[in-house]
Amino acid sequence: MGFKYLNKEQDIFDGDDGEDVYANEEQLQARLAYFEAQLAGLSENAPTEDRIKNLLEIGRIQVERYKGADAWEKAFTAFTLAQDDELWELAVEACDVMFLSEGPDALVALGHALWLGITFPIDPEITVAMLQHLVEESPEEADTRAVAATVAHYITSMRCGEEDDLTFFTSQMLASVADKHSHVTDQSTFDLWRRTLELDKPDVFLKKLSGAIDQLVEGKWWIDKDKIRTKLDNENQN
Structure with missing residues (x-):
């Protein structure tokens, strides 16, 4: 495996992707309501993966709304479900949401x-x-x-x-x-x-x-x- 030094014209950590960083609260509330309805509508026999993905979407929205405690709760529930079913990629995504929630x-x-x-x-x-x-x-x-x-x-x-x-x-x-x-x-x-x-x-x-x-x-x-x-x-x- 080769390691090549690649210089660049700008720092990759300081770039601006041109998109708005924050969505407005009305949009976030609409997205939140949608995924909460999706989660509530799942049957007991629904795939665990579907439940996890909806929990993660809710968690990400709550991170954007600065609702860290709720984001953590949803993400930790998702992590537990993912761990039980050995869905490790989703478990990592859940950890990411918990990290972004800035909890203790x-x-x-x-x-x-x-x-x-x-x-x-x-x-x-x-x-x-x-x-x-x-x-x-x-x-x-x-x-x-x-x-x-x-x-x-x-x-x-x-x-x-x-x-x-x-x-x-x-x-x-x-x-x-x-x-x-x-x-x-x-x-x-x-x-x-x-x-x-x-x-x-x-x-x-x-x-x-x-x-x-x-x-x-x-x-x-x-x-x-x-x-x-x-x-x-x-x-x-x-």
Whole structure:
């Protein structure tokens, strides 16, 4: 896997997508009413996935309305349902809503999102989004930013391939992090920076990320990691 320094004309974290950040309350209320009606209309035999998706939509709307407590409640319910049915991608999305709700355990939720998003081969775009949260939550000079950006590029390289747009995006993210971390501005300095931080060694940077996740969760695990690992090992052996 190659790591190429890609400079860019603007910081990817400071861009404006041209869309309004906030929808007006009337629109949000209409969307909320729609998804609440959808959720209420589900029969007992409805697929769990449908229930989870409606809960997540309600949670996201409540985040936009600054109703963090309600967003957390809906997202945690969605997470519990997803965990019970081993719908891990939806579980990560639920953790994302909890993180965005800015509740007391928001960073615990982010830690779960990171662990699940890396452990399971879910949509890499979702995993990258979780790693970007970690980048943005960490101080610019912190090695955790470098590790998170490196893992994001590693994930996209493995799951998407070197030529994919998402891999290009993570290359940009890594370049931005390198610049802010150590004022890296060219390929040779970038290569030296990577070697110095051992970002060229997957076994090292993945272990460092694991340590960062443990710091986020602080022992408040909602999942049985050992049980999940054992099941994955058994599946890989078959």
